Every structure is written in structure tokens, then in C-alpha cells.
Amino acid sequence: MPETWSAVGSALVTFIFFWDMFRRYCPPEIRSYFEKCTARLSGFLNPNIQVSIHEYTGNHLRPHEAYSIVDAYLSSNSINAKRLKAEMAKENDNKLMLSMDEYEETTDVFNGVQVTWISGKVSPPPRTGGFSYYPEPERRFYKLKFHKCYKKMMTEEYLEHVIRKGREIQARNRQRKLYTNGHSKSYWSHIVFEHPARFATLAMEPEKKEEIVEDLLTFTKSKDYYARIGKAWKRGYLLYGPPGTGKSTMIAAMANLLDYDVYDLELTSVKDNTELRKLLTETTTKSIIVIEDIDCSLDLTGQRKKKEEKPAQENPEKVEKKSSRKEKEESGSMVTLSGLLNFIDGLWSACAGERLIVFTTNYVDKLDPALTRRGRMDKHIELSYCKYEGFKVLAKNYLELDGHPLFQTIEELIQEVEITPADVAENLMPKSAKEGPEQCLQNLICILKETKNRKCREDKDAETNDDAETIEDAAAVLDTHAM
Numbered sequence: 034m035p036e037t038w039s040a041v042g043s044a045l046v047t048f049i050f051f052w053d054m055f056r057r058y059c060p061p062e063i064r065s066y067f068e069k070c071t072a073r074l075s076g077f078l079n080p081n082i083q084v085s086i087h088e089y090t091g092n093h094l095r096p097h098e099a100y101s102i103v104d105a106y107l108s109s110n111s112i113n114a115k116r117l118k119a120e121m122a123k124e125n126d127n128k129l130m131l132s133m134d135e136y137e138e139t140t141d142v143f144n145g146v147q148v149t150w151i152s153g154k155v156s157p158p159p160r161t162g163g164f165s166y167y168p169e170p171e172r173r174f175y176k177l178k179f180h181k182c183y184k185k186m187m188t189e190e191y192l193e194h195v196i197r198k199g200r201e202i203q204a205r206n207r208q209r210k211l212y213t214n215g216h217s218k219s220y221w222s223h224i225v226f227e228h229p230a231r232f233a234t235l236a237m238e239p240e241k242k243e244e245i246v247e248d249l250l251t252f253t254k255s256k257d258y259y260a261r262i263g264k265a266w267k268r269g270y271l272l273y274g275p276p277g278t279g280k281s282t283m284i285a286a287m288a289n290l291l292d293y294d295v296y297d298l299e300l301t302s303v304k305d306n307t308e309l310r311k312l313l314t315e316t317t318t319k320s321i322i323v324i325e326d327i328d329c330s331l332d333l334t335g336q337r338k339k340k341e342e343k344p345a346q347e348n349p350e351k352v353e354k355k356s357s358r359k360e361k362e363e364s365g366s367m368v369t370l371s372g373l374l375n376f377i378d379g380l381w382s383a384c385a386g387e388r389l390i391v392f393t394t395n396y397v398d399k400l401d402p403a404l405t406r407r408g409r410m411d412k413h414i415e416l417s418y419c420k421y422e423g424f425k426v427l428a429k430n431y432l433e434l435d436g437h438p439l440f441q442t443i444e445e446l447i448q449e450v451e452i453t454p455a456d457v458a459e460n461l462m463p464k465s466a467k468e469g470p471e472q473c474l475q476n477l478i479c480i481l482k483e484t485k486n487r488k489c490r491e492d493k494d495a496e497t498n499d500d501a502e503t504i505e506d507a508a509a510v511l512d513t514h515a516m
């Protein structure tokens with residue numbers, strides 16, 4: 034055994050000696066020819082090549098984007114991928130320390146060709162000298178390994194396929210967000226948006242619902258149209274109607290239909306127009322910016338009136354400043370009507386990408402016409418009291434009923450009374466485990482009858498008051514004549 038070791042040792046020493054001689058004294062032409070031959074031989078022995086995806090996606094994707102797209106693609110169940118945890122030896126390449134156990138190999142098949150994805154994390158080497166509180170973050174990467182004869186197919190067709198599919202999967206898995214700026218915050222904070230409302234579950238006349246859905250879908254497909262007519266790709270909706278008629282529910286249904294994020298803008302928490310501008314420019318594309326109860330948010334309605342009441346020679350801007358200052362004292366916010374209008378028209382146009390802005394109000398007549406005019410609020414949608422069609426949707430949602438003998442009574446009653454969908458929904462909900470669908474319908478009938486009787490009494494009282502007033506007026510006239 035010792036003889037074998039000494040033979041191997043002396044062979045190695047001889048090889049190193051001749052290799053060194055060759056490198057030092059061999060003419061460069063012969064050396065380069067020799068190196069080409071060895072490269073060919075190694076290529077023959079190991080025909081696979083590895084490419085870093087950044088080499089091919091770097092022009093249009095940042096490294097972390099490329100990583101998450103490939104990640105989404107590989108995590109999908111639809112592909113024939115097999116993950117293997119590969120223990121790889123520590124490798125030290127001067128700059129980066131590759132740590133053990135952090136590689137993963139995934140195989141995929143494309144057009145009958147097998148490819149292997151190698152993913153890993155690269156930890157930066159420990160700092161020599163000095164101490165930092167902020168260690169450099171790990172870098173994640175993906176490399177693609179395949180037979181070199183498929184290089185064209187892999188780097189052109191396959192990578193394109195991976196990016197397209199990965200993006201689709203990302204869009205499907207994306208968790209939508211609900212952003213708020215409440216509690217006097219000058220920035221958005223968010224939670225995951227998970228509202229179950231859908232247009233299908235919204236109590237509303239079917240034709241009106243279809244019209245709104247059509248309008249929204251047309252908007253999302255109109256990028257080129259907006260670009261052609263030179264308008265920002267945005268659309269304003271004004272939802273108005275009494276409390277409990279589904280304004281907030283419709284916004285959730287819109288977000289679910291279009292797969293948009295929601296920015297719930299609390300205007301009273303916004304300090305001034307500058308802060309409003311900042312918040313709005315921070316919103317992302319494919320989003321709905323909502324200002325609920327705009328009539329209550331700020332005294333946006335009164336400012337025009339104040340301007341009109343002032344003498345004509347006074348500068349309107351000054352007037353607005355004065356009134357907004359007064360407003361600040363009262364509400365702590367200096368956002369003005371003109372600030373809001375500027376945002377909708379001007380700044381808004383500067384934000385690229387599709388956005389909806391939705392205002393809701395219970396009192397549409399109170400709003401300044403400048404705020405609601407077409408072009409700013411393109412579509413005005415009235416949400417009103419529950420009709421029979423709306424009731425049928427709620428009965429399906431809450432009781433899973435498509436029909437029932439009591440429906441006819443409800444149809445007759447609901448035409449005569451004003452009841453909000455929120456009240457109908459509340460009465461259709463079983464109050465105990467014992468209450469079945471029929472009992473719930475009976476509860477609703479009771480409420481409808483009560484509302485109808487109350488309305489009759491109120492109408493009668495009003496009539497009696499009118500009669501009394503007429504008699505009083507007549508008596509007053511007679512008195513005057515008598516005098």
C-alpha cells in the first residue's frame with residue numbers, strides 16, 4: 034500500500050512539473066490550440082451548460098423580479114417539476130461564500146427536453162475588519178441547466194414561456210390589498226383585502242348591474258383608446274343613495290371583479306393639499322381610490338357658496354384660502370375643494386396606469402357641482418331601496434332559495450315600502466338555529482307590513498296637518514275680512 038501511494042505521489046509531482054514547463058515555455062499558438070482541445074473534450078464529456086437567467090432577462094426584469102417570476106412558475110402544480118434538495122459542497126470563489134444545503138434542483142420538461150433549475154441563496158462573506166449593524170442581505174438566484182444543443186430554444190422560447198406563465202400565476206395568487214391612511218397618518222398602511230362581495234351577490238336590478246359590469250370591463254380594455262384620445266386612463270364613479278343600499282359593497286364587488294387594490298382615503302386625516310398629492314402619487318396602478326361619504330369628509334360643499342357670497346372684487350383664491358384656514362381650525366385638515374379637483378384632473382393625469390376613483394355620498398344634492406361634473410365623475414350610479422329583483426338575489430344569498438310561495442306576498446309589499454337592502458338582508462338572516470328559511474321570510478313580511486302601516490299613519494298625519502293648516506289659513510283670512 035505505501036508503495037502505491039508513493040507511486041501516485043511521484044506521478045502527480047511529475048505531471049505538475051511538466052504542466053508548469055508547458056505553460057511557461059510552450060509558444061502561445063500551441064498552448065491556445067491545446068486549451069481549445071481540452072475545452073472540446075470537457076464539452077463532450079459534460080454537454081450541459083448553465084446560464085444565469087439575469088443574462089437573458091436583465092434588460093427588462095430586475096433580478097428579484099426574475100427570481101419571483103421563476104419561483105411562481107416552479108411552484109405551480111401544473112408543471113412537471115420535481116424538486117430535489119441538493120447538498121452541495123462549500124465553494125469559495127473569492128468574492129462570495131456559497132453556503133451548504135441552500136441549493137435546490139427542480140426539473141422541468143419543455144417540448145420534450147429536460148431542463149434543470151438550480152436555485153440558491155448566496156451569503157456575502159463575513160466582513161473583515163469593522164462592524165456593521167446592517168449586514169448585507171443574502172442574494173437569491175436561479176440558474177438554468179440544459180444540454181447545450183438546446184441553447185437557442187431554452188434562452189428564447191423556454192424563458193419567454195416561463196416568464197409568461199410565471200406572471201399569470203403571480204397574478205392569480207396575488208393578494209389584493211386594502212390601503213388606509215387613517216389615524217392622521219401621512220402614509221398608507223395596508224391589510225389583505227378579502228371582501229366576499231361580488232356583482233352576482235349584489236341586490237340590484239339585473240340590467241343596471243350588467244351595465245355597470247360592462248362599463249368597468251370596457252374601461253380595463255381601453256388602454257389604447259385613452260392613449261389615442263389623449264386622456265389619462267382613469268374613470269370616476271359617483272355612488273349615491275341612502276345608507277345601507279350597498280355603496281361600500283359595490284366598491285368591494287368592483288375590486289373583486291377587476292382584481293384591483295383599494296385605497297380608502299380618509300380625507301379628514303390628510304393635513305393639506307401637499308399631503309393629499311403625496312398620498313395620491315403613491316397609489317399603484319390597477320387600483321380603486323375611494324373617498325367614502327364625501328359630503329361628510331370635509332366641508333367641500335360650502336366653499337363655493339362662500340366664494341359666491343363674497344364681494345365680486347375680492348380675489349377668489351384669497352377667499353378660498355381664508356375659508357380653508359377656518360376649516361383647518363375646525364377639522365384639523367387644510368385640504369380644499371380646489372386641492373381635490375386639482376388632484377382629480379391634473380395630478381391624476383400624471384399618474385400612469387389604470388385607476389378608478391369612487392366617491393360615495395348619501396346626499397348627492399349637497400355636493401359641489403364642480404366635484405361631480407361628467408369628466409371628473411364619469412358615471413353616476415344611484416343605489417336605491419330594495420326592489421323585488423334585489424330581494425330575490427338576497428334570498429338566494431342568505432337562504433339559498435330560488436323561489437317560495439311567500440315570494441308573491443313579498444313582491445306585493447316591497448313595491449309599496451322603502452326598505453334598504455341592508456334591512457332586507459338583516460331580516461333574512463336566521464336569528465337562531467331553529468329558524469328555517471320560511472320563518473326568515475315571515476320575519477321579513479312582518480317588517481314590510483310594519484313599515485307599510487307606519488308609512489300609512491305618517492301620510493295620514495301629514496294630511497291631517499295639511500288640513501289643519503288650511504283651516505287655520507282660511508280662518509285667518511276670514512278674520513282679516515271681518516276686521
Ligand SMILES: Nc1ncnc2c1ncn2[C@@H]1O[C@H](COP(=O)(O)OP(=O)(O)OP(=O)(O)O)[C@@H](O)[C@H]1O
Nearest residue numbers: 234235236275276277278279280281282454455458
Ligand atoms: N345592494 C346590496 N346588495 C347586497 N347586500 C347589500 C346591499 N346593500 C346593503 N347590503 C348589505 O348591507 C350591509 C351594509 O351595506 P353597505 O355598507 O354597502 O351600505 P352603504 O350604502 O355603503 O351604507 P353607508 O352609506 O351607511 O356607508 C352590507 O354589509 C351588505 O351585507
